[in-house]
Amino acid sequence: MSTGELPAWSEAFTADRLTTVHPLRLPAPITREWAWGAGTGAGVRVAVVDSGIDAGHPAVGPVQGGVVIEPDADGADGIRITPGPHDDLYGHGTACAAIIRALAPERELYSVRVLGSALTGRGRVFAAGLRWAIENGMDVVNLSLSTRSRANLETFYELVDEAVFHNVMLVCAVNNVPAPSYPSQFAGVFSVAAYQGRDPEHFVVNPRPPVEFGAPGIDVEVAWTGRGTIVATGNSFAAPHLAGLLARIVGRHRPITTGEAKAVLRALADNAGT
């Protein structure tokens, strides 16, 4: 390499290319009032990648948009993406959306339905849903589902990196059994499991990841399609608690990176030392 020739990637740091960054100025100490206070998540786009959302459920509120993603042998990459309103096939997505709404009532909500009739090629459908959320300007994505299959591992790995580079916060519930599941296993996501707490604005941090956050998800009352509410337990219901709080943090502190948001949450965890 001759003098004056820059190694690959170095050109981003030359004086004429380097731009100003706006890091989050953290107060000391970081408080809940500063982090989210009375924030409502206004203007924050939240996607629920799940079984659909029942927009008519009183606990959900308005749904600003969504898509149904299904396998299609004739579609690009074997996938068909259909924009527009749709039902919740199981009730699970509605439950997640209602938890998010309870915490961030003014967020914009988008339903990305990837769970449904498709019983083959699910990993591909799931990955396509995640890609849609990243490419369509979502700020926070709730993924109360994961796959234990390693068939699409590389795709998920790339998507998670892409999300982090674009400040899209992926909140992923880990599988309910003690086995690796993806993409919740990756360091770039906010991985969540249920803990015993009841207060929706409280959570804990696990000092021994891969599961980073514990949020309410045990015997919680959740909205359900056609039946008002049910009492349910699962990591699925812990993730949207964290997604709702993140929507409020993003709403207050834009632009905020994934790393900065993790630092804020870590400081506010119930088990954070002084």
Place this chain on the structure above:
Amino acid sequence: MTTTAHIELLAGIVAATRERLGAAACSVALLDGSELEFRVASGAGADEVVGLRIPTDRGIAGWVVASGDTIAIADVDVDARFDRVTAERTGYLPTSILATPIEGDDGPVGVLEVLDREPDPRDLQVVADAARQVALVLDLVARSGQIDDVLSDPGVAELVGLVRRLGSMDAPRRTLAARLLTAVVECDR
């Protein structure tokens, strides 16, 4: 491995799981197209449930195979996913259900369900282990089927017959035959 043998293996897994968890019943349902078919069961309603086919777009089992996640429901009466009509067909209405997916190479291929188990802090691990055992049996069955397919090819069957005859020869003849075969392969390059 015969079909009977692998069904016996699956039956042994569900019986052991039921006993381990002190449960009223345990079953395995496998995906067949867009339906789940209960293949083996142990305990209450076992005779009625084996052979029962249910669509995957409803019920606890349907949700588990669609989502790929394990669920534990303490009271099925307050969970909208519970398919009471199907449960009634088995003659046994449970209060609690623990259901876990049986993982294939690209997602769930079935569901293992435990009905009305006794409290046990390790129950999730027990069903995860059982589901893994079921998955291994299914994998063996698939591999066995692939081997049968290869062996049923007439050309392969002829070669297998020749190899068997070579194996029964004394050592000098076997060595000579191996040299001849090697020479034939070399000529073909």
